[in-house]
Amino acid sequence: MPVVAAAPPVKKTQYYNFDIGPPDPAHPDQIQLKPRPVSQSPDYVDTRMVYLEWGLLLGGFNIYLDEFKTPPIFIPLSLVEDRAASASAGDRIFDTIAEARESVAAYTRKGDASPRHAYYRGQGGVIAPTVFSVATTPRIMATLFEARRQFAEFAERAMTSLLFGAVINKVLGLFYGRALKSFTADKPRDSGRGTSSVKTRKPAQDGEPEQTTTPAKNPTKTPPPPPRTLSNASTTDVQNLKKEGFVLDRVNRDGTTAVYRNPTTGERATITLRRGGPGWINPAWGRGRIEAELRGRGFALGRQTRGEGGLLYENRTTGEEIRIMPRPGQQFRDEPIEKHLGANYYRYRPRGDAAWGEHTTIVDKD
Amino acid sequence: MAEQLEKEILAILLEAGEENLPALVNTVGVQRHSPPKDSIVAEVGDALDDLLRKSLIELTWYDDGWVPLTDEEQRAVLPVSRSVGWDAAANVWTWNEQSAAGRRPVVVLTPAGERQIRTLLASDPGTVDG
Numbered sequence: 001m002p003v004v005a006a007a008p009p010v011k012k013t014q015y016y017n018f019d020i021g022p023p024d025p026a027h028p029d030q031i032q033l034k035p036r037p038v039s040q041s042p043d044y045v046d047t048r049m050v051y052l053e054w055g056l057l058l059g060g061f062n063i064y065l066d067e068f069k070t071p072p073i074f075i076p077l078s079l080v081e082d083r084a085a086s087a088s089a090g091d092r093i094f095d096t097i098a099e100a101r102e103s104v105a106a107y108t109r110k111g112d113a114s115p116r117h118a119y120y121r122g123q124g125g126v127i128a129p130t131v132f133s134v135a136t137t138p139r140i141m142a143t144l145f146e147a148r149r150q151f152a153e154f155a156e157r158a159m160t161s162l163l164f165g166a167v168i169n170k171v172l173g174l175f176y177g178r179a180l181k182s183f184t185a186d187k188p189r190d191s192g193r194g195t196s197s198v199k200t201r202k203p204a205q206d207g208e209p210e211q212t213t214t215p216a217k218n219p220t221k222t223p224p225p226p227p228r229t230l231s232n233a234s235t236t237d238v239q240n241l242k243k244e245g246f247v248l249d250r251v252n253r254d255g256t257t258a259v260y261r262n263p264t265t266g267e268r269a270t271i272t273l274r275r276g277g278p279g280w281i282n283p284a285w286g287r288g289r290i291e292a293e294l295r296g297r298g299f300a301l302g303r304q305t306r307g308e309g310g311l312l313y314e315n316r317t318t319g320e321e322i323r324i325m326p327r328p329g330q331q332f333r334d335e336p337i338e339k340h341l342g343a344n345y346y347r348y349r350p351r352g353d354a355a356w357g358e359h360t361t362i363v364d365k366d
Numbered sequence: 367m368a369e370q371l372e373k374e375i376l377a378i379l380l381e382a383g384e385e386n387l388p389a390l391v392n393t394v395g396v397q398r399h400s401p402p403k404d405s406i407v408a409e410v411g412d413a414l415d416d417l418l419r420k421s422l423i424e425l426t427w428y429d430d431g432w433v434p435l436t437d438e439e440q441r442a443v444l445p446v447s448r449s450v451g452w453d454a455a456a457n458v459w460t461w462n463e464q465s466a467a468g469r470r471p472v473v474v475l476t477p478a479g480e481r482q483i484r485t486l487l488a489s490d491p492g493t494v495d496g
Contacts, residue, residue, distance in 0.1 A: 303428065306474050307383020323382060332487040353388035353470065354458050355396040
């Protein structure tokens with residue numbers, strides 16, 4: 001059976017979507033195909049989004065296309081624009097974002113200053129626009145706005161002016177509270193609340209790609225709360241951070257700092273870690289490297305410690321000692337936090353009868 | 367005050383289950399931020415006596431294994447003020463070479479001592495993960 005296609009011929013790296021149209025009485029033996037706007041494709045990112053994860057520290061947001069079975073797609077904020085209307089540079093789907101952007105740039109070079117976007121096929125075969133906005137990805141943007149609204153309801157902090165709202169954990173309490181299921185079903189929802197108001201008009205069926213929206217009130221960009229910095233931190237300090245909602249994000253691989261973050265507010269607390277010497281131990285070294293260096297510098301394994309499973313290295317020539325201890329099973333108040341950040345920590349003293357130096361976290365190496 | 371120091375000593379010992387005697391004195395001194403030197407030695411000596419009486423600590427040698435000091439050896443090294451001297455250059459208490467032939471006894475936590483200090487620390491207000 002012949003196929004009638006109104007679209008231009010498909011070239012390499014070009015893709016088009018078609019819908020089967022109503023039968024043409026003049027040609028009852030033919031299937032009528034109508035080009036379908038890319039934004040209505042089942043592969044379009046705005047359609048496929050199931051969950052959205054947003055956090056100030058992410059520098060963007062993650063889009064989940066399923067129930068967390070596959071890794072998310074990260075959308076950096078650089079791809080987001082406060083754009084109420086955007087015209088497509090065409091329904092061509094490019095292989096890369098660079099090609100898609102180039103197609104938009106071609107319009108600009110011709111003097112067309114109207115906001116435009118193009119499409120490309122990205123991670124997981126998902127079709128994405130070059131610009132995320134209420135015009136191009138209304139469900140995603142509405143979910144972001146809704147996240148902010150929900151956050152504002154439970155947080156007393158003045159986060160209401162954040163550009164893309166916030167997070168989530170009280171809302172669903174799932175997945176560590178970091179993901180918000182798309183609350184919109186098949187179409188964007190107008191929440192009818194101030195800045196989260198998003199109204200969209202579906203693209204015309206004739207393939208007209210332009211979409212218009214009633215813009216959300218222009219939100220004001222507000223930087224995340226300034227990071228806190230701590231030093232000489234104790235378990236009590238960290239416990240207080242945890243009461244505020246902070247969680248340990250990481251010990252930096254250079255071994256000098258530990259970062260806690262608050263997934264709700266996006267706030268970050270950086271703890272400068274104690275270093276007890278000796279100076280030649282690089283804080284980025286893992287345990288294996290440290291022990292190898294010790295042996296190379298005249299230290300010998302003296303014995304196991306009496307308790308807690310530690311090892312005592314001694315340099316009989318210099319009198320120096322290093323005690324490598326595993327992380328304790330219990331935390332008590334006012335302990336140096338360095339005892340608890342990695343699988344091991346060490347302490348050094350230049351002579352056997354001196355007090356041990358500072359607790360020093362040994363960076364965990366994979 | 368004495369009870370607080372005993373708790374402090376047990377907490378120091380909890381980290382590895384042990385500490386040699388002069389290092390224990392120096393550790394208490396460091397943690398107390400420069401109190402009068404001599405008073406530290408006397409106070410630590412009293413606290414150790416009390417902890418030994420309660421069998422919460424033990425004085426041992428390490429010689430490819432842990433060997434408790436005999437009563438006679440214990441009398442030779444205690445009170446601790448007799449066995450340590452101040453090294454002004456190094457700013458630490460050091461073990462007298464003539465005491466116990468220069469061998470440093472190691473103070474170890476007994477099982478009863480470990481139980482006691484864990485209980486005490488866990489009952490501190492605001493304990494993190496007791």
